[in-house]
Amino acid sequence: MGADDIKQQLEAQGYQVQIYPGNGAYAGGFVSFKFCIPHGQFMGQEVEIALNAPQFPLVPPSGPYISPHLLPVRPFGQQHPLDGIHARNVPTPDFQYWSRPYNGWNESEKTIKDYLCFLRTLFDF
Amino acid sequence: MEYSVAMTEYRHRLLASHLIRKDGQEDLCFALYRLGSGENRLTALISEVILPLSGDRQVHGNVSFSADYYDRVSSLALQKQCGVCFLHSHPSAGWQGMSQDDIRAEEMLAPRVKAMTDLPLVGMTIGNDGTWSARFWVKEAPRTYIRYFCATVRVLGKALSMSFYDKLVPSRNFGAEFSRTISAWGSQKQQQISRLKVGIVGLGSVGSIVAEALLKTGINNLTLIDFDTVELKNLDRLQGIGKTSVGKAKVFEIRNRLKSLSIGDDELFINALPYSLAEETGLKAALDCDLLFSCVDRPWPRFLLNCIAYSHLIPVIDGGIDTNQNKRHNNLDQARWKAHVAGPGRRCLCCLGQFVPEDVALEQSGLLEDPNYIQELSKDHFINRGENVFSFSLGLAGLEMQQFLSLNLQPRGQYYGPKEFNFNSGTIDSDFKFECEDDCAYNQMEGLGDQITNGLIASHPAAESKRLLNVNSEILIDNVVKTGLWQYVKRRIKALIKQKNDY
Numbered sequence: 001m002g003a004d005d006i007k008q009q010l011e012a013q014g015y016q017v018q019i020y021p022g023n024g025a026y027a028g029g030f031v032s033f034k035f036c037i038p039h040g041q042f043m044g045q046e047v048e049i050a051l052n053a054p055q056f057p058l059v060p061p062s063g064p065y066i067s068p069h070l071l072p073v074r075p076f077g078q079q080h081p082l083d084g085i086h087a088r089n090v091p092t093p094d095f096q097y098w099s100r101p102y103n104g105w106n107e108s109e110k111t112i113k114d115y116l117c118f119l120r121t122l123f124d125f
Numbered sequence: 126m127e128y129s130v131a132m133t134e135y136r137h138r139l140l141a142s143h144l145i146r147k148d149g150q151e152d153l154c155f156a157l158y159r160l161g162s163g164e165n166r167l168t169a170l171i172s173e174v175i176l177p178l179s180g181d182r183q184v185h186g187n188v189s190f191s192a193d194y195y196d197r198v199s200s201l202a203l204q205k206q207c208g209v210c211f212l213h214s215h216p217s218a219g220w221q222g223m224s225q226d227d228i229r230a231e232e233m234l235a236p237r238v239k240a241m242t243d244l245p246l247v248g249m250t251i252g253n254d255g256t257w258s259a260r261f262w263v264k265e266a267p268r269t270y271i272r273y274f275c276a277t278v279r280v281l282g283k284a285l286s287m288s289f290y291d292k293l294v295p296s297r298n299f300g301a302e303f304s305r306t307i308s309a310w311g312s313q314k315q316q317q318i319s320r321l322k323v324g325i326v327g328l329g330s331v332g333s334i335v336a337e338a339l340l341k342t343g344i345n346n347l348t349l350i351d352f353d354t355v356e357l358k359n360l361d362r363l364q365g366i367g368k369t370s371v372g373k374a375k376v377f378e379i380r381n382r383l384k385s386l387s388i389g390d391d392e393l394f395i396n397a398l399p400y401s402l403a404e405e406t407g408l409k410a411a412l413d414c415d416l417l418f419s420c421v422d423r424p425w426p427r428f429l430l431n432c433i434a435y436s437h438l439i440p441v442i443d444g445g446i447d448t449n450q451n452k453r454h455n456n457l458d459q460a461r462w463k464a465h466v467a468g469p470g471r472r473c474l475c476c477l478g479q480f481v482p483e484d485v486a487l488e489q490s491g492l493l494e495d496p497n498y499i500q501e502l503s504k505d506h507f508i509n510r511g512e513n514v515f516s517f518s519l520g521l522a523g524l525e526m527q528q529f530l531s532l533n534l535q536p537r538g539q540y541y542g543p544k545e546f547n548f549n550s551g552t553i554d555s556d557f558k559f560e561c562e563d564d565c566a567y568n569q570m571e572g573l574g575d576q577i578t579n580g581l582i583a584s585h586p587a588a589e590s591k592r593l594l595n596v597n598s599e600i601l602i603d604n605v606v607k608t609g610l611w612q613y614v615k616r617r618i619k620a621l622i623k624q625k626n627d628y
Contacts, residue, residue, distance in 0.1 A: 001580045024584045062486035101483035
């Protein structure tokens with residue numbers, strides 16, 4: 001459960017992962033990997049995605065932490081892609097937190113493969 | 126430390142049908158267990174029954190087992206990283222003591238099991254009426270194993286069945302004040318129900334009524350878990366709580382209320398904890414209970430309670446209210462409330478639709494504690510749905526208490542499934558699926574104990590902040606003792622600034 005599962009599944013998908021330790025509300029730490037944005041206005045840009053989901057796969061990440069900062073911080077509102085972007089300074093200040101719950105996680109296979117599919121849709125703007 | 130054993134009804138039946146012989150002779154077998162560690166109770170959760178094969182044991186009035194049988198059990202225990210439980214039967218009814226032969230057999234096994242698994246041997250005896258007794262053999266010094274009897278053995282399935290060791294959980298004394306209650310189901314059932322350790326998670330409108338209903342049913346050992354404080358807006362819904370309680374921790378105010386209502390001769394034990402269930406103190410206290418009420422309206426604690434129900438075999442009685450105004454905002458449009466029990470053999474809270482994982486993630490991210498964020502959420506979002514009112518909470522608390530009584534009494538052996546009351550039509554719907562979906566992850570947690578819940582403990586900034594701002598002297602002293610005076614002052618100032626900014 002948690003970071004170990006995410007790490008194992010990402011590696012099985014061919015990603016090289018890095019672990020950032022976490023504490024307090026981020027117990028369980030972050031698993032990060034390089035991700036090439038497949039479409040949209042940032043297409044082709046390589047970013048680092050960090051995920052914190054201590055009870056994965058029961059509970060999916062609440063959203064990705066993305067480095068470098070891609071969009072202005074705007075914590076309020078629900079409109080993707082511009083709203084719900086937070087400066088949380090974790091796992092490092094280089095990351096922005098995009099609050100993007102995966103609606104319908106229960107209906108998915110609950111694997112990192114499903115999460116990567118979801119992640120790709122987040123940049124389609 | 127208190128000791129206990131828990132198993133599913135399915136495993137109990139398997140064991141009972143093997144151990145209780147028609148010819149009246151004793152029999153034996155082994156099982157594997159995993160640990161469930163509460164704050165004050167260690168539970169052996171029976172995870173696998175290993176019945177003897179032909180030639181594995183000899184029945185001769187008494188019974189003995191072969192080395193091959195024990196070797197088979199040992200290798201399975203090692204492979205699965207489980208503890209070993211040695212079970213046998215006695216041809217008499219009720220809680221069973223141990224003969225000298227029984228003691229010698231377990232004394233001989235205890236060091237071998239400990240050396241192999243690093244876990245204590247658990248010995249169990251079943252009487253011919255299905256009553257269990259159990260003990261842990263704990264290594265306390267080199268070559269010294271002490272036998273600790275278990276206070277309870279819990280069997281959970283469609284019903285909750287408890288075996289109590291009277292010396293550790295004495296029979297209760299009920300006088301005239303409970304005569305009407307006892308006249309409904311008799312003193313034997315009353316002894317069963319009243320000796321349960323019951324936890325209530327969430328002491329809001331439903332939880333405060335349930336707490337009082339449990340007290341009136343004769344339960345005297347309650348654990349109350351809720352980090353929230355009483356606010357003015359809670360006063361029209363909290364049972365027995367008035368204006369003088371505003372700003373104080375709900376658990377302490379409700380504990381005081383219950384103590385003032387105490388009706389029996391027996392002492393009332395109330396463990397009031399101003400913590401979130403996600404925090405170690407809250408979670409461990411929940412694992413000390415025989416049964417839990419889920420009176421929460423948030424997805425994170427529901428998720429945790431669902432995990433506890435299956436991994437620790439502690440039944441969870443859950444419920445929820447859904448209301449909303451009509452489009453013109455001049456009347457109620459609809460209201461309904463439902464109650465159900467989660468646990469092995471029953472549909473889990475996730476399959477029942479009581480929470481979705483993405484909402485758990487959202488709550489864990491802390492955003493549901495942010496008033497600005499909540500304001501921006503749609504009116505359809507569960508956090509913005511219509512609030513319940515006291516009368517509806519009474520209805521739900523009633524449904525939850527019925528689930529509680531049905532689980533424990535099982536009149537005519539009938540199984541009580543989920544129930545939903547429709548306020549508009551005045552009907553009770555019971556047409557629900559009883560089983561989980563085939564791929565349900567929670568069912569697969571059955572009896573895994575600490576292996577699951579150790580990964581659930583988290584810090585809960587909202588709960589920490591509530592405790593820092595609380596003026597209750599018990600919490601204040603606890604905070605100062607835990608963090609030191611200077612740290613406490615710094616953190617309290619920080620929390621006050623944050624509170625000011627939020628509002």
